[in-house]
Amino acid sequence: MSEAIEKATAAKVAAALLAQSSAAERTDAILGAAQSVSDGRDRILAANGADMQRARANGMPGPMLDRLMLDDARIDGIVSAMREVAGQPDPIGEVVGGRTLASGIRLTQVRVPLGVIGMIYEARPNVTADAICLTMRTGNAVVLRGGSAARESCKAIVEACRAGIAAAGLPQDAACLLESEGHEQTIELMHADGLVDLIIPRGGHSLIRTCVEQSSVPVIQTGEGNCHVYVHAAADPDMALRIIENAKVQRPGVCNAIETVLVDQSISLEFIPMLVKACASWGVTVHGDEHVTSVARHMGLAEGTQFSAATTADWATEYDALELAVRVVSGLDEAIDHINTYGTKHSECIVTNEVPAADAFLARVDAAAVYVNASTRFTDGGMFGLGAEIGISTQKLHARGPMGALALTTTKCLLRGEGQVRA
Amino acid sequence: MSEAIEKATAAKVAAALLAQSSAAERTDAILGAAQSVSDGRDRILAANGADMQRARANGMPGPMLDRLMLDDARIDGIVSAMREVAGQPDPIGEVVGGRTLASGIRLTQVRVPLGVIGMIYEARPNVTADAICLTMRTGNAVVLRGGSAARESCKAIVEACRAGIAAAGLPQDAACLLESEGHEQTIELMHADGLVDLIIPRGGHSLIRTCVEQSSVPVIQTGEGNCHVYVHAAADPDMALRIIENAKVQRPGVCNAIETVLVDQSISLEFIPMLVKACASWGVTVHGDEHVTSVARHMGLAEGTQFSAATTADWATEYDALELAVRVVSGLDEAIDHINTYGTKHSECIVTNEVPAADAFLARVDAAAVYVNASTRFTDGGMFGLGAEIGISTQKLHARGPMGALALTTTKCLLRGEGQVRA
Numbered sequence: 090m091s092e093a094i095e096k097a098t099a100a101k102v103a104a105a106l107l108a109q110s111s112a113a114e115r116t117d118a119i120l121g122a123a124q125s126v127s128d129g130r131d132r133i134l135a136a137n138g139a140d141m142q143r144a145r146a147n148g149m150p151g152p153m154l155d156r157l158m159l160d161d162a163r164i165d166g167i168v169s170a171m172r173e174v175a176g177q178p179d180p181i182g183e184v185v186g187g188r189t190l191a192s193g194i195r196l197t198q199v200r201v202p203l204g205v206i207g208m209i210y211e212a213r214p215n216v217t218a219d220a221i222c223l224t225m226r227t228g229n230a231v232v233l234r235g236g237s238a239a240r241e242s243c244k245a246i247v248e249a250c251r252a253g254i255a256a257a258g259l260p261q262d263a264a265c266l267l268e269s270e271g272h273e274q275t276i277e278l279m280h281a282d283g284l285v286d287l288i289i290p291r292g293g294h295s296l297i298r299t300c301v302e303q304s305s306v307p308v309i310q311t312g313e314g315n316c317h318v319y320v321h322a323a324a325d326p327d328m329a330l331r332i333i334e335n336a337k338v339q340r341p342g343v344c345n346a347i348e349t350v351l352v353d354q355s356i357s358l359e360f361i362p363m364l365v366k367a368c369a370s371w372g373v374t375v376h377g378d379e380h381v382t383s384v385a386r387h388m389g390l391a392e393g394t395q396f397s398a399a400t401t402a403d404w405a406t407e408y409d410a411l412e413l414a415v416r417v418v419s420g421l422d423e424a425i426d427h428i429n430t431y432g433t434k435h436s437e438c439i440v441t442n443e444v445p446a447a448d449a450f451l452a453r454v455d456a457a458a459v460y461v462n463a464s465t466r467f468t469d470g471g472m473f474g475l476g477a478e479i480g481i482s483t484q485k486l487h488a489r490g491p492m493g494a495l496a497l498t499t500t501k502c503l504l505r506g507e508g509q510v511r512a
Numbered sequence: 513m514s515e516a517i518e519k520a521t522a523a524k525v526a527a528a529l530l531a532q533s534s535a536a537e538r539t540d541a542i543l544g545a546a547q548s549v550s551d552g553r554d555r556i557l558a559a560n561g562a563d564m565q566r567a568r569a570n571g572m573p574g575p576m577l578d579r580l581m582l583d584d585a586r587i588d589g590i591v592s593a594m595r596e597v598a599g600q601p602d603p604i605g606e607v608v609g610g611r612t613l614a615s616g617i618r619l620t621q622v623r624v625p626l627g628v629i630g631m632i633y634e635a636r637p638n639v640t641a642d643a644i645c646l647t648m649r650t651g652n653a654v655v656l657r658g659g660s661a662a663r664e665s666c667k668a669i670v671e672a673c674r675a676g677i678a679a680a681g682l683p684q685d686a687a688c689l690l691e692s693e694g695h696e697q698t699i700e701l702m703h704a705d706g707l708v709d710l711i712i713p714r715g716g717h718s719l720i721r722t723c724v725e726q727s728s729v730p731v732i733q734t735g736e737g738n739c740h741v742y743v744h745a746a747a748d749p750d751m752a753l754r755i756i757e758n759a760k761v762q763r764p765g766v767c768n769a770i771e772t773v774l775v776d777q778s779i780s781l782e783f784i785p786m787l788v789k790a791c792a793s794w795g796v797t798v799h800g801d802e803h804v805t806s807v808a809r810h811m812g813l814a815e816g817t818q819f820s821a822a823t824t825a826d827w828a829t830e831y832d833a834l835e836l837a838v839r840v841v842s843g844l845d846e847a848i849d850h851i852n853t854y855g856t857k858h859s860e861c862i863v864t865n866e867v868p869a870a871d872a873f874l875a876r877v878d879a880a881a882v883y884v885n886a887s888t889r890f891t892d893g894g895m896f897g898l899g900a901e902i903g904i905s906t907q908k909l910h911a912r913g914p915m916g917a918l919a920l921t922t923t924k925c926l927l928r929g930e931g932q933v934r935a
Contacts, residue, residue: 105852109875188897194886196896203908204878282724286908301705305725307909328931335933429528451926452532455627463617463929472934473619473925474611485626485709485922486730487910499908502896503874506886508751510758511895 093232093277096265097284100205100230103262107228108202110259112179118257119222122264123171125253126218126246130164133249136241137214144212144238152342157212157239167218167246170477174222177476180494181228194506201501202228204286207278208479209300211292212236217246221264223479225254227497232285234267234275236292244268279304287497291480294407309488309496311480314344314435315407316465319424319450320364321441322355328462329360329440330367333413335464336438338371342409344481345436345468349404349414351424357417362388368413369395376403376414404431421446425453432456434483436465457483457490516655516700519688520707523628523653526685530651531625533682535602541680542645545687546594548676549641549669553587559668560637567635567661575765580635580662590641590669593900597645600899603917604651617929624924625651627709630701631902632723634715635659640669644687646902648677650920655708657690657698659715667691702727710920714903717830732911732919734903737767737858738830739888742847742873743787744864745778751885752783752863753790756836758887759861761794765832767904768859768891772827772837774847780840785811791836792818799826799837827854844869848876855879857906859888880906880913 090098107115126133137159144157186198206229208220217235224231235243243266251261267274279288279300288308290300300308318336320329336347352360361384368375369390376399377385385396403414404427418424428437438460439450447461458468468491470478475493482488488496513521530538549556560582567580609621629652631643640658647654658666666689674684690697702711702723711731713723723731741759743752759770775783784807791798792813799822800808808819826837827850841847851860861883862873870884881891891914893901898916905911911919 105876105878108878190890190895190897192886192890192895194883194890302728307730307907309909325931331931331933339934447928453528455528456924458925458927460617460927461929463615463927463932464934466934467613467615467617467927467932468925472613472615474613484730486732489922490925499912501879502881502891502913504881504883504886504890505870506884508748508754509886509890510754511762511887511889 121253136245212238323443544676559664635661746866
């Protein structure tokens with residue numbers, strides 16, 4: 090039996106027990122896991138040191154090294170996030186509907202765990218602890234597959250969590266980690282129908298496409314963010330610049346950051362020079378259409394570093410860096426068309442003081458979160474009041490936008506009769 | 513461009529218009545389609561006649577011929593089902609949540625259509641009209657792929673519906689039919705990511721597995737039903753027999769019919785002879801374990817026709833016929849294990865007068881609908897009060913059990929600010 094099938098089977102057995110556990114038991118298990126991570130920090134930091142050393146030797150770039158790195162403060166952050174999840178409301182067992190059927194059968198629809206979640210993610214140790222807590226909060230078991238660059242860190246965190254869960258009296262196989270090298274076990278996990286109920290990939294485009302193309306277990310796509318700000322004819326230009334700066338510069342590597350600004354042609358003469366100048370001051374490289382590049386040339390900016398001519402490929406690119414595509418559009422219709430063609434249905438924004446334009450944008454843009462006059466950076470489980478999130482869904486099925494605890498549940502209909510048969 | 517991509521693209525354009533249509537316009541379109549089917553019945557019946565002739569020539573078995581056949585009464589049934597959907601409540605635009613974020617941004621979560629649904633089904637003409645109405649009720653467009661044996665009937669029904677929709681002022685590409693021969697276009701449809709939002713296969717095991725294995729568009733599995741009745745130690749034997757008869761004999765070919773009866777060992781001496789005798793009187797062939805076959809032999813039943821020895825394969829078989837697997841189990845735990853191992857998570861039943869056993873069964877059996885003392889045949893959108901159904905989901909994601917209008921929707925978060933940026 091392969092490691093993936095072996096661990097998915099163990100997780101399924103654990104899931105059956107978890108589904109019968111009480112909210113208080115699951116809270117204790119999360120708190121136990123948090124304490125165990127805190128107490129075991131020396132071992133976790135040593136494991137992370139080994140990962141960091143290997144990553145540096147392999148030439149991992151700085152931003153990725155930063156996401157891999159743990160220190161005492163980051164362990165504290167992980168532990169406090171775990172304790173927060175322990176304090177979140179528990180949705181399991183909630184009665185979400187009910188009726189007495191014509192035959193007299195009483196139907197009650199209750200919220201239940203999904204079962205076993207397969208979580209496939211990149212070299213980010215903190216995702217390991219997040220996933221364990223959120224799945225435990227909702228009575229699910231999890232099979233984790235972290236990026237290989239973080240393998241020692243993930244292993245140390247999972248071991249600590251399993252010890253904490255077991256000490257609280259729940260099955261430690263609630264959290265299983267795939268440890269074999271290579272992609273084979275990941276692929277096995279994606280085909281463990283009947284054992285695994287859901288695969289959540291969390292990472293870049295190619296990881297997500299691999300899961301969507303290959304998995305026979307249902308997948309929720311998360312976190313691809315080709316997001317836009319459309320500066321409408323009736324925009325306040327200063328507000329537009331503030332929103333663009335926040336949505337591009339504050340954390341360029343996250344999925345709710347923007348990649349393209351669309352500027353209404355009727356204000357382009359005024360706004361494009363302001364935007365190009367601002368980008369230069371923020372250290373943002375502009376990939377502009379003809380109009381934008383001619384303005385940049387006129388301003389004497391450096392072609393190749395400060396700006397370049399955009400191609401169609403730019404409209405579809407998630408830079409995740411201090412780069413921004415800029416395009417002039419003829420109006421609202423073209424802006425909405427552009428977004429619905431190139432966007433990833435994550436977060437989209439219009440800046441305007443005109444209510445009908447705002448309403449049309451809200452109605453016609455097809456995305457999880459559509460904004461008027463606010464930064465796309467607000468799309469986040471915490472900001473939306475969902476507590477911790479397991480990812481941001483960019484698909485329409487089951488969960489859309491930030492996924493909190495409810496996204497890890499399903500329902501079951503319980504029907505109580507006295508011998509009824511169908512006529 | 514292939515037919516599948518061409519039609520999915522047309523459907524996507526139609527879906528964008530439908531999403532902006534009013535509930536009244538969609539009601540008119542459904543009523544228009546219904547009238548058009550009624551008025552066009554001569555052409556539909558002629559097309560169906562051609563399908564029937566070809567099917568008979570190809571040796572199609574009787575029950576399948578019956579599902580393919582249309583007559584005046586069945587057209588009336590289709591038209592009245594369409595008009596019923598026109599009268600169902602419209603869920604689009606419903607506000608399902610909202611809050612003011614800490615930053616003052618006002619968040620409203622509204623119900624919106626999914627977009628484009630791909631519906632892949634067998635040679636059942638009525639499913640064509642059902643799917644068009646339910647997708648129109650919920651503001652979605654549909655690309656239909658019916659079984660080739662029904663191709664003329666489906667084409668005539670779709671043409672009638674498109675004319676009715678267009679006459680009501682909505683885009684006729686709300687309903688598109690794939691007409692090319694062979695599987696190629698079906699496979700294309702399953703890979704039309706970005707155009708098609710959901711694939712719903714409705715049919716047998718192999719159709720569903722093909723979609724689950726091959727589709728990169730999300731799939732909802734429907735209608736596989738390996739359902740059980742467990743006759744508990746504290747069952748009323750007469751009630752158990754009534755429920756088994758109803759769940760097996762009334763309509764053996766449907767997904768909420770049962771395939772296996774589990775009998776508690778403590779009442780097997782009394783109950784197995786009753787059950788075996790009853791099955792013989794119902795014309796049901798029993799596939800029994802050792803205990804059951806020895807009883808059947810003792811009663812002088814005909815081996816091979818009235819009963820046979822079951823193998824493990826029987827526990828996993830959906831007979832869809834007057835055949836029933838029967839197994840003695842040691843008690844509640846073994847019954848639940850058997851069901852959670854071999855069941856398809858559709859509908860499961862315990863017959864018992866003991867409340868703790870009933871509660872344990874309800875809590876621990878992993879299925880869309882779990883019954884105490886009632887026939888599994890009640891699992892149905894109409895019976896559950898959902899109106900018409902597009903299928904019965906046997907997966908846990910997005911929709912579980914009978915899928916009515918809500919299952920064809922998603923939500924969108926609208927956020928209105930005054931220039932807020934994230935700190």
